[in-house]
Amino acid sequence: MSGPVELGTKKAKADEGGIVETIKVVIQALLIALVVRTLLFQPFNIPSGSLIPTLLIGDYLFVSKYSYGYSKFSVPLSPNLFSGRIWGTEPKRGDIAVFKLPSDGSTDYIKRVIGLPGDKIQMVQGRLLINGQVVPREAVQKIRTRDAFGRDVDVPTYKETLPGGVSHLVIERDGDTGYYDNTKIFDVPAGHYFMMGDNRDNSTDSRVGQNEGGVGPVPFENFVGRAEVIFFSVEEGDAAWQFWKWPWSVRWSRLFQLVR
Numbered sequence: 001m002s003g004p005v006e007l008g009t010k011k012a013k014a015d016e017g018g019i020v021e022t023i024k025v026v027i028q029a030l031l032i033a034l035v036v037r038t039l040l041f042q043p044f045n046i047p048s049g050s051l052i053p054t055l056l057i058g059d060y061l062f063v064s065k066y067s068y069g070y071s072k073f074s075v076p077l078s079p080n081l082f083s084g085r086i087w088g089t090e091p092k093r094g095d096i097a098v099f100k101l102p103s104d105g106s107t108d109y110i111k112r113v114i115g116l117p118g119d120k121i122q123m124v125q126g127r128l129l130i131n132g133q134v135v136p137r138e139a140v141q142k143i144r145t146r147d148a149f150g151r152d153v154d155v156p157t158y159k160e161t162l163p164g165g166v167s168h169l170v171i172e173r174d175g176d177t178g179y180y181d182n183t184k185i186f187d188v189p190a191g192h193y194f195m196m197g198d199n200r201d202n203s204t205d206s207r208v209g210q211n212e213g214g215v216g217p218v219p220f221e222n223f224v225g226r227a228e229v230i231f232f233s234v235e236e237g238d239a240a241w242q243f244w245k246w247p248w249s250v251r252w253s254r255l256f257q258l259v260r
Contacts, residue, residue, distance in 0.1 A: 040066060043060060043061070044062075045058075045240075046061070050110075050197035050198075051096070051110065051112070051199060052143070053157065053198065055227075056236070056254070058237075059230050059232075061228065061229060061259055062227075062228050067225055068225065069089055070086050071085045078105060090220070091223060092113065092166075094164065094260075096226065098225055098227065100222045101215065102218055109195070111195035112168070114162070114195065114206075115217075116193065119187075120185050121188060122183055123180060123200075125176050127176070130163055135160055138159045143157045145171065147174075148173075148202075153173075155171045157170070157171050169198060170200055172200055173199065180201060181200070192217035193206075193218050194217060227259040231255065231256065233251040234246075234251065
């Protein structure tokens with residue numbers, strides 16, 4: 001009579017052991033994912049057109065967390081574990097970086113580093129001035145995008161070369177007379193950076209002060225990481241999880257492009 005009971009007990013223990021092992025594997029996988037996300041790479045998707053033509057709505061990219069060192073904003077939920085940065089490496093002019101919005105410390109923004117600490121930044125008739133010098137730009141083929149009314153239009157496009165040699169494309173959706181194309185001179189404070197979008201007429205960035213609902217100068221501590229590579233991209237309006245649409249919605253040519 002004891003045989004079936006012993007077999008049942010052994011089977012129950014085996015099932016229990018299998019469940020425990022599964023839980024261990026899941027916990028280990030979650031811990032590994034947390035370490036990777038915190039210390040190495042974090043996925044990020046582009047929700048707005050402020051960096052057109054460099055980044056498009058629907059792009060998914062990896063951000064390297066180690067590029068600028070680590071601050072409390074490197075950790076999920078930004079717990080107040082320490083202040084400043086450890087193993088910090090300063091951003092370079094021209095980097096595309098993810099940072100926490102200074103006004104709330106929680107909203108993720110992504111822009112290009114234009115001004116370094118101590119710089120003077122200004123826009124005059126659509127031209128970028130850094131420390132009183134006009135940044136060179138060269139007209140290139142127009143790019144099709146949407147205007148302020150949602151209409152498809154071809155817009156002026158330029159290859160802009162920043163001090164230090166980084167070149168990138170910018171668009172002037174409203175020509176050189178857009179709302180943000182003429183500004184005061186901005187003095188970039190010590191320990192802060194001036195961030196701008198490549199879509200110059202459709203980017204709420206450091207040209208707009210925090211008291212105006214904008215970004216203002218961004219403290220080094222608020223940097224999360226540097227954009228590195230596009231690993232996935234779908235057409236605007238489509239969802240990445242709609243795999244049955246992938247043959248038509250995925251922008252195959254953008255996959256694995258480096259972000260520069």
